[in-house]
Amino acid sequence: MIVEVVDFKIAPEQHEAFGPVLKxxxxxxxxQAAGYAGHSVLACIETPGRYVLTVHWETLEDHTVGFRQSPAFTAWRALIGPFFAQPPHVEHFMVVDSRAPN
Known part of the structure; x- marks a missing residue:
């Protein structure tokens, strides 16, 4: 399992509109992507216009090849791209420890 972490910076005047579009x-x-295993969308309280998306993928390649090189990625960027104040920062992580909230 790989976790993709995406840090979005959205123009402050568009941050309220971005949440529903991202969802x-x-x-x-x-x-709908192959290898997708779940996600979380977080809106920052202290910094309006900052969102963090975590996506669980079965493998790194499910994201970097399967999704990023598919027509679905073009559709994805067409929906959310117009809101970007700057390009999102994306990194991938391996889960060392985890506990879901009760």
Whole structure:
């Protein structure tokens, strides 16, 4: 299992509109990708316009090849890209320890 962490910076005047668009893009595009295993969308309290998306992938290649090189990625970026104040920062992590909230 790999966790992709995406840090989005959205223009402050668009941050309220971005949340529903991101949620829709995850549900209609991202969650349909091969290897997708779950996600979280976080909106920062202290910094309006900052969102963090975590996506669980079965393998790194499910994201970097399967999704990023597919037509679905073009659709994904068409939905969320217009909101970016700057390109998102993306990194991949291996889970060392985890506990779901009760």
């Amino acid at each position: 829709n893009a995850v549900q209609t595009v991202l969650s």
